[in-house]
Amino acid sequence: xxPALNKLQxxxxxxxxxxxxxxQPPSDLSHIAMYIGExxxxxxxxxxxxxxxxxxxxxxxxxxxxxxxLREAIANWLTRRFKLPAGSVSPETMVLPVNGTREALxxxxxxxxxxxxxPLLVMPNPFYQIYEGxxxxxxxxxxxxxxxxxxxxxxxxxxxxxxxxxRCQVLxxxxxxxxxxxxASIEYLRRAxxxxxxxxxxxxxxxxxxxxxxxxxxxxxxxxxxxxAAGNTSYERCIVFHSLSxxxxxxxxxxxxxxxxxxxxxxxxxxxTYHGSAMPPPAQFASIAAWNDEAHVLENRNLYRKKFAAxxxxxxxxxxxQMPQASFYLWPRVDNDERFVRQLFERxxxxxxxxxxxxxxxxxxxxxxxxxxxISLVAKVSECVEAATRIRDFFQQRK
Numbered sequence: 001x002x003p004a005l006n007k008l009q010x011x012x013x014x015x016x017x018x019x020x021x022x023x024q025p026p027s028d029l030s031h032i033a034m035y036i037g038e039x040x041x042x043x044x045x046x047x048x049x050x051x052x053x054x055x056x057x058x059x060x061x062x063x064x065x066x067x068x069x070l071r072e073a074i075a076n077w078l079t080r081r082f083k084l085p086a087g088s089v090s091p092e093t094m095v096l097p098v099n100g101t102r103e104a105l106x107x108x109x110x111x112x113x114x115x116x117x118x119p120l121l122v123m124p125n126p127f128y129q130i131y132e133g134x135x136x137x138x139x140x141x142x143x144x145x146x147x148x149x150x151x152x153x154x155x156x157x158x159x160x161x162x163x164x165x166x167r168c169q170v171l172x173x174x175x176x177x178x179x180x181x182x183x184a185s186i187e188y189l190r191r192a193x194x195x196x197x198x199x200x201x202x203x204x205x206x207x208x209x210x211x212x213x214x215x216x217x218x219x220x221x222x223x224x225x226x227x228x229a230a231g232n233t234s235y236e237r238c239i240v241f242h243s244l245s246x247x248x249x250x251x252x253x254x255x256x257x258x259x260x261x262x263x264x265x266x267x268x269x270x271x272x273t274y275h276g277s278a279m280p281p282p283a284q285f286a287s288i289a290a291w292n293d294e295a296h297v298l299e300n301r302n303l304y305r306k307k308f309a310a311x312x313x314x315x316x317x318x319x320x321x322q323m324p325q326a327s328f329y330l331w332p333r334v335d336n337d338e339r340f341v342r343q344l345f346e347r348x349x350x351x352x353x354x355x356x357x358x359x360x361x362x363x364x365x366x367x368x369x370x371x372x373x374x375i376s377l378v379a380k381v382s383e384c385v386e387a388a389t390r391i392r393d394f395f396q397q398r399k
Contacts, residue, residue: 127178194224353373
């Protein structure tokens with residue numbers, strides 16, 4: 001077996017199952033799951049219709065590069081959404097459909113990392129666990145940048161030592177952030193690009209939550225947008241990851257894309273032809289319908305606005321909860337994250353995620369997720385309100 005497998009820590013949801021083992025929740029309360037970022041809004045009818053109309057596509061092997069019309073739809077969406085220069089995103093060389101960004105993030109690291117050079121992969125902390133697992137299995141060492149309130153819950157790029165940047169091969173960014181909901185500005189992203197040029201590393205920007213925001217006049221910026229603003233219209237050293245899971249509430253479709261530097265995507269496509277991870281044709285046609293439509297995405301955002309508007313006043317009565325800039329997570333402080341999650345499950349039949357499970361100790365030995373919980377507002381509005389009410393009652397009865 002690959003000895004690097006021994007370096008992997010149990011996945012957060014495995015740890016959660018172990019934490020809740022043997023717990024007996026109230027039988028008279030229905031379970032409300034708020035621990036996982038799995039959207040549960042109804043799937044858009046236009047996506048379902050496109051999927052079912054093209055089931056004959058199951059009779060042929062799909063191309064790894066995807067359908068030309070899907071790549072074109074993605075390139076056009078990127079250009080519209082991030083106001084990129086017309087024609088700067090080539091559908092032929094700068095876009096690659098993938099089966100969800102989870103597998104793409106992992107696969108990209110395997111393709112781009114040179115393990116012979118003692119590589120570091122630099123990432124936020126807290127973070128999406130795929131970043132760490134991908135680094136370890138690629139023969140790299142993860143380096144964790146703390147997210148802290150002083151830097152708007154974004155990693156402090158200038159606090160990273162030069163010795164780290166010299167060994168860095170990939171910098172992971174996540175904006176809007178999972179779990180803090182913080183959004184990187186154009187200026188922040190341009191600073192990351194300056195460092196990438198200075199030290200010659202790649203930026204892998206996880207932008208899966210980019211379409212879950214609350215101010216229609218200020219959508220979150222993207223890495224390609226920052227690159228174009230800096231005059232880098234070939235998007236050198238830039239790779240972005242987007243998904244329909246959150247944007248269109250179709251996590252089971254397993255549809256996303258990778259886009260950016262053509263010099264990086266060409267060998268990544270070669271890797272994927274051996275990896276065997278082409279998207280089925282029906283899913284590609286459904287994805288075309290999704291990327292070409294914004295009406296259902298606006299409806300999706302409006303649902304999240306309703307949830308936050310309803311939940312925040314209730315939770316604000318008993319806990320220090322702050323509205324995120326974007327995404328569908330809350331990231332409040334509690335006294336002890338593991339104890340809080342288990343007791344809430346036992347007494348109110350709600351499952352949250354301990355913050356320490358999605359972070360690692362920093363150089364000072366402190367886990368930045370410790371004493372926090374991640375609350376995912378993915379259930380329908382009425383369930384989110386019910387959950388918030390139960391959490392409020394739980395706090396009040398603890399006093």
